[in-house]
Amino acid sequence: MHRTPISFRASFTFALVLALAVLGSSSLFAQTGKTFSNIDDITQTDSGGVGWGMCSNCAGGQVTDTFWMAQNQTTPSRDGASTELFMSGQGYSNVLFYNKLGPLDTASHFTWDFWVQVDSTSWHAQTFEFDTFQFLNGRRYMFGTQCNYSNGQWQIWNEGGGRWLNAGFACQKFMPGKWYHITWKFHRGTGTNTNMYYDSFSIQAQGQYGSTRYLYAVEPSGPLPAGWGDNLGVQFQLDLGSSGGELHEWIDQVSLTAY
DSSP states (O other), rough: OEEETTTTOOHHHHHHHHHHHHHHHHHHHHHHOEEEGGGGGOOOOOOSSSSSEEEETTTTSBSSEEEEEEEEESSOSSSSEEEEEEEESSBBBEEEEEEEOOTTTTEEEEEEEEEEOGGGGGGEEEEEEEEEEEETEEEEEEEEEEEEEEEETTEEEEEETTEEEEEEEEEEOTTTTTOOEEEEEEEEETTOOOOEEEEEEEEETTTOEEEEEEEEEEOOEEETTTTTOEEEEEEEEEEEEOOOOEEEEEEEEEEEEOO
16 A cells, blocks of 8 residues: 655526526636635645644644654545544544635535545544534534444534534444445525534445435534634544544545535
């Protein structure tokens, strides 16, 4: 396996109306929307504004010093260049891997789409976490999601209350060696509405039929820590269970559309 860790560790009328609506929405998207493709392939490291970073002391669990990410992995991969995330540590150790994409303050709707694979070390996991965030006007919109191995549920994050909530549907443990295609859709309130909205979730194991869930869940955002500026980005977090051990995760074809 190639491994090069990053150094920082109807009717005509209806048809016409529909066409005009699509054209209008496309024009609006062209003015205000943006798709960040292949985020896993970005090589820039975070120096305060954009790029990849990683940390354990920011991840809310036991701190470990053993973690890294390695890009351009040919096996396993879908497009020839996946990114591997790794950590090891004692029980309940956590590591966060994040990518800051830069501010896009006009965006209020988000589609996060990615592929993920794990290996047999995944049985050591407590949770696999997948987040999209927007920092805007002193608010932190943290659209946190995770597959909780300990209770078998997909969960979403209540930023204002600082807690995880069951999303209302089961999360089966990922089968080692199989790619899973995951898509989350979110939006935030505008104006004086600072709520976060979890709209839908889709998952499909490679070679199998997928499923979509519509959540319509509303959670409060929270205050942005002092000194933090506006930004947009995605995160992957690895959380070990009580026995500790190590975890490997591969991500590929990671994209975020914001509009």
